[in-house]
Amino acid sequence: MHHASRAAIAARHLRTDRWWLAPAVTAAGLLAFIVYSTWRAFSNADYYAAPYVSPFYSPCLADSCAPMRHGPNWELFGSWWGLSPALLILIFPLGFRLTCYYYRKAYYRGFWASPPACAVAEPHTAYTGETRFPLIMQNLHRYFFYAALPVAGILTYDTVLSFRDEHYAWGHMGLGSLIFVVNIALIWAYTLSCHSCRHIIGGRLRHFSKHPVRYRLWGWVGRLNARHMLLAWASLISVALADFYVYLVASGAFDDPRFF
Template sequence: MTTTDEPAVTRSPRAAIKARNLRIDNWRRGPILTVLGITAWVAYATFRVFYQGDYWVADYHYLTPFYSPCVSDGCVPDSAHFGRFLPDHPLLPYAALSLPFLLAFRLTCYYYRKAYYRSFWLSPPACAVPDGHAKYTGETRFPLIGQNLHRYFFYLAVAISLINTYDAILAFRSPDGFGLGLGNLVLTANVVLLWCYTLGCHSCRHVMGGRLKHFSKHPVRYRLWTISSALNGRHMMWAWITLASLALTDFYVMAVAAGWITDLRFVG
């Protein structure tokens, strides 16, 4: 019981200290490196997407993932595995059918949200560091409420990963039949890494094991859920590795297509 004689309890909103936080480690390093890494990748990807050249190696059927699927009228006919039906315009990427969905999938990814919220928006920049904004509304208002569409972008990302896999398989063709070169290894490794990132997505994990009351009655889904969960535990790693593998794969195809280097051939 309480009585009117008891003193009122007052609570200070914050400890009476002058410093904004008491962290003594270099907590700024993470956000700074994230800004530099993402900015560098976006700059390179933007240049390559609108460069519209050196994306296809006809001799070995190498197609960079930045241009897949190539559906513009400006695409080399042999590189357009699914037809050419978009107009050829300097401001319209050759892979305009897939790039917006891949960008949306990455932007709404749970890890990337954390990365750019902290590094670009300082919301908050690090644990135990005050938010850089006066108020916080979360993902309840436009445009951040659109982050909830991530589960739907996941299905589109799966479709695009299947297309990238198809491209990598076609690349094993050479003028003499089956062929194997360094480019094949690069394309295949990139596809494997993309699948590790995509299948480790939180939405994929929910698709595999969500809304089940008894895993024992669904052994296949339980197995798929455990695989997705294992990949999900390294989701940040896959997110960064795939950014690197995409850029490396694109640069290798560009270098071969431009004649800067010759593809190292093992077979064919």
């Protein structure tokens, strides 16, 4: 198959500012999250501190999961599963983010320099797009969106359960409860701001006037979609912070401050 060469840019049109700063910061941020989440996913420890369960490990589907009374601990996998239970669930939110339109732009530019930035000379001589393996897998984004919805629902359930004390009595709120509320709000905002969500809701309608409810929803999602990049980063940071907070409490670094 013949692939066209990259478009050439005349020298007088090339950027002379510090264009490399944005992709470098993006790459550093994504790399930091990759290193942290990989460590936590394989650590298989300190992911539950009643009533909090790390969003990296929820729902916990392995027989080896830490005891979670009245929590999302579904032992669907028997004792034969010897790896961290986080590896059973992280594939779904990870796949959703990897195939996300914004994250594609971020890591294409940050790691592959394809393209490095607007009005910058191309380091690659050919362009194949997302037509070959593995990038053709980016077309699964809509299906990962469907998988991300129940995961967000389960994390919402975890947030509700966080309003209990260590004895599972309702009517209590700790610092972890507030962190979980912020995290799930950002996760839902990021999930619903997805381009696939916007298209599913109203992208194929011929006459908005005949579908007023879907049109209203499409408008709401469209406003979220305009902030998709901001929500992508905010939710990425919040889910890491929520996991890190559970890790600190579970490892005994400090006790969860309770407000009532």
